[in-house]
Amino acid sequence: MSDAERGDGITRRSLLKTSAAGAVAAGLAGCTAGANPSNETIAGAAGTAYGNCWMCHKLCGMEVTLNREGRAQELHGIDGHPRGSAGEGTKGTLCPKGLSQLEKAYSPQRIKKPHVRKNGELQAVSWDEAFSYAADRFEEFETEHGVEKFVNWEGWGTAGGLFETFLKDFVGVPNHMPHPTPTCFGSMAVPGTLMGLGGGNIRWVDYPDTEYVLVWGRDPLETFAGQWEAKQLLDARDRGATVVTIDPVLTETAKQSDRWLPIKPRTDGALALAMANVIIEEGLYDEAFVENYTHGFEAYREAVADKTPEWAAEKTGLDPEAIREVAVGFAEAAPSAGITSWTGLGQSPDFFKGAQNVVALLGLVGAIDRPGGNRWLGGVGLGNPFEERGIELPHAAKGKKPVIKGKGSDYASMIGKPVQNKIPEAIRNGDVQGMSFYYRNPVPSGAGDEWMEALGELDFFVTIDAFWSDVAREADVIFPEATQLEKPMLGKGGAGAYQNRGWITGSRAAIEPQWDTKPGIEIVLGLAEAMGHGDAFPWNDAEEYLNDKLAPHDLTLEDLEKRDTYVVAGEYGYEKWKKKGFANGSEKFWFDLDKKAKIFKGLSKKAGTEIRTEPQWIEPGTLGDAVDDEYPLEMIDARTVYFSHGGDQALSNPLEQLAEAMNLEEEDYRGNYVLLNPKDAEKRGIESGDMVTIESRNGSTELMAKVTEGIVPGTANVEPYGFGEGSIQPDEEGGNNMQLNAPDQYDDVSGQIDRHLGIEVRKTGGDAR
């Protein structure tokens, strides 16, 4: 490894220098944190071990108290940790998910042994047998169908991409379903990138320096990407920054904000246009930035000329004075003003334009990568273990034609991105015959009913998972994975408490893999060996593999543990677009996406109305699902602080705390809830605690109702998703609201599944009205 620049100006040497200084500081911090410098987890000695939490996959640092038998007893946060604290010298904690890692490690709901399907039945087998069985089945598959008909799905697996590398470069599988775009926030990510912000960067605000934050379609105090977000947002507010939440629901962030704008779902684009109208009218925009670094301002100015706050008030249900005040406040504080947004504005085709309108505001006030505004975070590079060992990848997928992506594919979006919702069709057509799921479950993500059916039609299905579900039970091979406390962890960033320094965090396994499970990396190692590629995978275990990633930094996981699991790198600056340009590959930020006119031609055709390239208002239902007389409520859904996606619904503590948060713990029910305004509930004879059916044109499911004043009438919020059919909730309690989603309900551009659906809600077993 050379000392060349890696990442954003972080050289190996500067990282070492910082680590050395960090070691001194961390040493002191280590004493106060009560860390045991010797991390021996010898059975028989009480001690301390370390971890990096993987519940929401953000690696908050963790101290693990062990008893004499080596069993984990308590978990605690680590002070100063980049994800688990508000920064240097501040307290580190673990959130309820992290704390539930203790229950997760020892949960009896775990898959305890490998399973393979023999004569139609799943049987528990040894790892050796499971690996050789899988190897044989892969070989048969290749002969009978060809690897082009195999699709790999990886969610938040901890093998660091090793499974995908193995399947792609050694087995030759050319189909990999990406995670964020089709499932997560594609309708925001794509326009965000096309405009130049970078899709993911709509999340990160420079909290330590900000004066005004619009929390828009996101709830960082509930669904923080690492606890640093919640801590820094509260600190910013307490320091005097203004926090405004724009959301149909009175979220935790709304409760703590200076202002809550209770906006009608999918009308955010109108609010954004009106804000631009005011900002331009009052001359509060960043003229220099607009002049020198943007394209399409004239089209933008014209587009918002008649979008007054009064006009927007009618669309959004908001007070025009409030709109004006927020617009002025935001612009006056800029560039120390930011917008944090995420899935709330990213899961409907209608948001393709809505997101564009919102992102445009950042360009308007020049708040991109400036102190206090939206931040472009730099990171630290990690090594490549194959390169470390001088191993050449055979690139077996080269020349193989992927079935699920590319503009020629029947199952891809307008711009060639894989569409998760179309895969059941591909399976029915025989174009996809085999799949692997690693820490990912499509059934709660979209077209739920169609997926459950399609899984049964697969010829070969492999899954790596930790908990049982009806999805896992469809597999031909189940590789049970160890959970976070049982395996070494490594990651870097990026987003975290240190807004201008990259960092690395990692730890060794705190306890042995429970039952007969293995860390994901070791599953790949075993499979690779069984399939004849052992030479190219020389690592003995997961720790050895991860240490190779750290090699360029002269660190090992053990070293990291001695430094309280993290090291922080050198500083990087702001305004990186001056040198590097924007995420669209241009030197300019684009208000107007006229250079991608083809996309909008396609959208216009689909909508039957003109979708223009500049910021524009489109009514909800233009591209997405419409709310009508038959299905008069708009379904949205959310995560809660107790669960991350669908990975923890097997744990009793979070299930109970969720019920307590809803004040419904007395009910014999540990599923999810649908939140309704009293106006909508009363009309339907529904009270908190009633079981209700939510139904769309395409499907229905049953869950418990919660009536609250904290939601815009006409909205039904499923809180959280990840329950019901196909989930790991032990009795499949709750409702899988994606059974209501039809396969053709997705964003044509990004492939993002449409989660904003017109529904009706009825008390189960009775007449609603």
Next chain:
Amino acid sequence: MSASGYVWLEGGHWGLLTAVYLFFATLGGGAYLAGLVAYALGRDDRRSEPMALARWAFLTAVVATGIAGIAILAHLARPLSGLLFPLTLTEFGSWITRGTWILVTLGALAGLQAFWFHFGRLGRGAEGGSAVLRKLAAVVGVEGLLDGAADATRPGETGFWIVAVLGLLPALGTVYTGFELAVVETVPLWNHPTLLPALFVVSGVASGFALALALTIAFDDATDRLVVGFASAVSLGLLLTGGLLWALLNALGDGPAASESMAQLDGGSLSAVVTLLAAGIVVSVVASPILAWLWHARDETTVARWVVRPGLVASLLFGVVAIFLIRYVLLIGAVQSPNVVF
């Protein structure tokens, strides 16, 4: 929980078993008092109906305290600790500790009275339903033995009256059940230091009189004018009970917990029970003295035998059940004051 800014507590710590305990404790106390009054009226002729009533009363008292004891032990997580209360219940500031001593003392003294009224001088030769213990003893063959023991242990008339009156203390002392609830400041439905204990002791006495009388009419066919007197006392007691209950419910105030409790009682989950309770009181107040007078005046007629007598017994029992339901409603309808967050 509506959008009121309140945080409600779970409550619901005591239920049916505790209601049974509270009811039988004061029933025991009231029955003891009924026994003393009956004896005062009939001590000159031990074969008389007042003596039969006294026997039933003291038997009721001891059985009631026994049931109360079993009910409360069954409610505890450590019943053995409850049984060993002189060693374990050391906090005399607690009404549960005080009450346990009162109940056990009452049980002991009622037991003693029951023994002396069934055996020895006061019991020998007794016939009819009230002599049930004698009949049981005869079956086992220890009648004579017990008679001897009773005579040997019972003090003379003065001494007897001293013991009897001393027994009044724990008997009326069953008012402690009211204090147990009244000192709980978190429950507006209970927190009335005079009304609630008064309600409990008055209704308890009424229930003791009513049950003792009902048993005597049913099993000893009593028609003596003491029937009218006792039935009138029961009626008066129930009237006072109704009044005290009414006063209590009106003294709740209109705080959130009080309103929640009242909502359950008035048109809510407890409204059926409250209706039953009220009906029981009204019926018993009106019908008991009237039917008692009719029964006393006409006990030989067929109508009297087959309609008035059962009707009177039923009327008295309605009152007893209503008095139990009061405890039930007060326990199940109890709501703790919420915490104010706004």
Next chain:
Amino acid sequence: MSQEWGFYFDASRCIGCHACSIACKNRHGVESGKVDWRRVERAQKGEFPDVQERNFSVSCMHCKDAPCEKVCPADAIKKRDSDGIVVVDREACIGCHYCGWACPYGAPQYDEKGLMQKCNLCLDKGPGSGVDAPPKQEQEDPLTPACADECVGDALHAGPIEDLLDMASEDAQNRFLQDDQCHVIVESAGEGSETGNETETAD
């Protein structure tokens, strides 16, 4: 009083995440099943769109004149003179639930055995522990209460009352000193709200 321990809670920093509830359960080995030494409650007020909601993390208040101590017939509950922590001796507890009624905050919790367990300001680990523990201020390595240790929003703190008063606002200090029955100093959550424990006003 000065050496006595208590809590400080700032409602403007509580994000309702329940980390405190689970941290407590982890430390004391209390599994799920409605025994929560520490609960996070939510109170909502008003009508859409003028609606407010606040979170309130509550456990035992370690009250000055603890009503639970007064009503317990078995003398199982004691407020320690040394550090002011109210502890329960589960060997003496008979499971009568009187303390459950007496407590204005719902602190006593009852387990499958029917015995009472509750917050002991982490004097020691486990239900009913800490009865014979040395005073908090004399312990060599006193446990930082797990709830305060893991509070994500930095809303909950525990320690000697005088230290906690130092971090409180004047308003919170005054309210506490006017009525120091509960050993919890509570910070209001912004304009127009008042976070308190007055059961009198609730009537």
